[in-house]
Amino acid sequence: MVALQHVPPSExxxxxxxxxxxxxxxxxxxxxxxxxxLTTPQWEFFIREGKITVNGKTAQPDLILKEHDHIITHMGxxxxxxxxxxxxxxxxxxxxxxxxxxxxxxxxxxxxxxxxSMTEILKEVYPGETPMPTQRLDASTTGALLFAKNxxxxxxxxxxxxxRRMYKEYLALVDGVPPESHFFTxxxxxxxxxxxxxxxxxxxxxxxxxxxxxxLNSHNGKTILKAIPHTGRTNQIRIHxxxxxxxxxxDPVYGNGxxxxxxxxxxxxxxxxxxxxxxxxxxxxPPPDHFQNFGINF
Numbered sequence: 393m394v395a396l397q398h399v400p401p402s403e404x405x406x407x408x409x410x411x412x413x414x415x416x417x418x419x420x421x422x423x424x425x426x427x428x429x430l431t432t433p434q435w436e437f438f439i440r441e442g443k444i445t446v447n448g449k450t451a452q453p454d455l456i457l458k459e460h461d462h463i464i465t466h467m468g469x470x471x472x473x474x475x476x477x478x479x480x481x482x483x484x485x486x487x488x489x490x491x492x493x494x495x496x497x498x499x500x501x502x503x504x505x506x507x508x509s510m511t512e513i514l515k516e517v518y519p520g521e522t523p524m525p526t527q528r529l530d531a532s533t534t535g536a537l538l539f540a541k542n543x544x545x546x547x548x549x550x551x552x553x554x555x556r557r558m559y560k561e562y563l564a565l566v567d568g569v570p571p572e573s574h575f576f577t578x579x580x581x582x583x584x585x586x587x588x589x590x591x592x593x594x595x596x597x598x599x600x601x602x603x604x605x606x607x608l609n610s611h612n613g614k615t616i617l618k619a620i621p622h623t624g625r626t627n628q629i630r631i632h633x634x635x636x637x638x639x640x641x642x643d644p645v646y647g648n649g650x651x652x653x654x655x656x657x658x659x660x661x662x663x664x665x666x667x668x669x670x671x672x673x674x675x676x677x678p679p680p681d682h683f684q685n686f687g688i689n690f
Contacts (some may be wrong), residue, residue, distance in 0.1 A: 396474035396496075396655070399507040404467040406501060408509040409456050419446065420453035429503045430554040437513025438465070475508035475531075476655075479517065482536060482675055490664070491537045492677040496653035499550050505531070514539070527553055530627070531653035532644070535562070535661025536677040542615040543667075544606040552666060553624070559665035562619040563630055563679055563690075566638040567648065569610045570617070577632040578602040588645065589627050591635040603632045609686045614641060618662075629659060641682075656682045662690070 403601075414422050423435040424443070442450045448455070457463075470519035476494035493499075493510065501509045511638045514523040524540040526549040542666070552558050582595030606618040606647040615638070620628045630646045633639055639647030641658035649657065659681060664675040679690055 397508070398474045399472065399478045401469050401471045402507055404468050404472075404501075404506045406465040406467065406506075408463055410459065410463060412459075413603075414457060417457050418453065419444070419451055419455040419457060422457055423508065427503075443467070457567045457668050470504070470506075472504050472506050472508050473653075476504065477508065477513055479513065482677055483673070487541055487668070488549075489539045489541060490503035490675050491539070493529055493534055493537040493661075495534045495657065495680075496531045496655055497556040498653075499525050499529055499537065502531075510537070510539075514671075524686065526550060527558075528663060530657075530659075532655075532657035533659045533661065534677075534680055536662070536664040538664065538675075548668065549666075556622075556624065557626075557666065558662070559663075560569050560621060562621070563608075563660040563662045563683060564605070564617040564619045564629060564633060565641045565660075565683055566615050566617060566633055567641055568613065568638045569615050570605070570607055570636075570638055574605070576602060576638055579632060579635050581628060581631055585639055589625070589631055591631050599623075599625060601628050603629055609688055611686050616688060641670065656680070660680070 400455045404556050414426065417498055420432060420436055421437060424432045436453050438444050439453050445464045446455060446461050475497040477497065478494050480492040482490060482492050488654060497508060497510060498505050499510045501512060506512065511525065512525040518529065526538045526548040529535065529537055538549060540549055579591035579601065580593060580598035581589055581591055581601040582598035584590035584595050600623060602622040604620040604622060608618055621628050630640050630643055634646035641647065642649040642653035642654045644650060644654050660679045662677055662679060666673050
């Protein structure tokens with residue numbers, strides 16, 4: 393296993409423009425909803441202490457947020473968790489750079505992670521560039537991750553992902569042995585509590601979700617599946633597998649894992665296939681070691 397790397401404690405300053413879905417929220421409700429790793433009273437303390445500004449000015453918790461609001465949050469100096477900072481480039485040209493993302497490491501600074509995030513590492517490695525990730529992968533999910541190098545390619549890939557024209561294929565290492573070799577799940581996905589998502593009609597504002605699975609091989613009570621998401625809901629593959637009784641191995645949120653984020657969670661973005669500049673790309677990201685010993689040639 394690769395040794396995880398610490399970074400020295402650092403002053404953590406987060407900057408963003410208000411996302412569309414939070415237009416009309418109060419400042420305190422925005423932070424409580426989007427960043428539930430702190431409690432509402434803790435966020436209120438940061439706001440009243442002037443650690444959070446909106447458009448360069450301190451604000452009250454009941455401020456109504458609007459389009460184009462620029463929010464800066466000063467979280468102070470903190471020691472963040474260690475991460476796997478290795479960069480493995482699968483493909484690169486003048487418009488994009490595709491990595492085989494390691495774990496644990498988030499794509500963006502989030503929660504307790506700041507310098508130990510893909511975007512911050514790329515700022516260090518490629519000074520002068522603005523990292524533009526085009527997709528989401530959880531901190532504990534490994535595999536193919538595409539960064540655009542310019543605004544034109546970023547806009548193109550954003551539209552391709554939004555319109556589901558980017559083919560994505562995952563490998564899922566699960567606990568148990570599903571009886572079928574090829575099956576689908578289509579339980580809707582929505583919020584269940586806090587920042588956690590779940591499946592079924594009892595969730596809050598459920599949305600359509602469909603995932604296709606093919607069984608590749610089983611060994612010692614575990615199975616490797618090919619997982620093809622036909623929709624793009626948050627944590628879709630993890631939620632669907634937990635919902636049918638075959639949770640992702642070492643998943644600390646939806647399965648039996650205890651470490652968050654997990655270093656060896658069983659979800660890997662294996663193939664990314666797309667069309668760009670009248671070319672066809674088929675990017676294959678080799679899976680990490682804990683996907684081996686199943687007699688499968690990846």
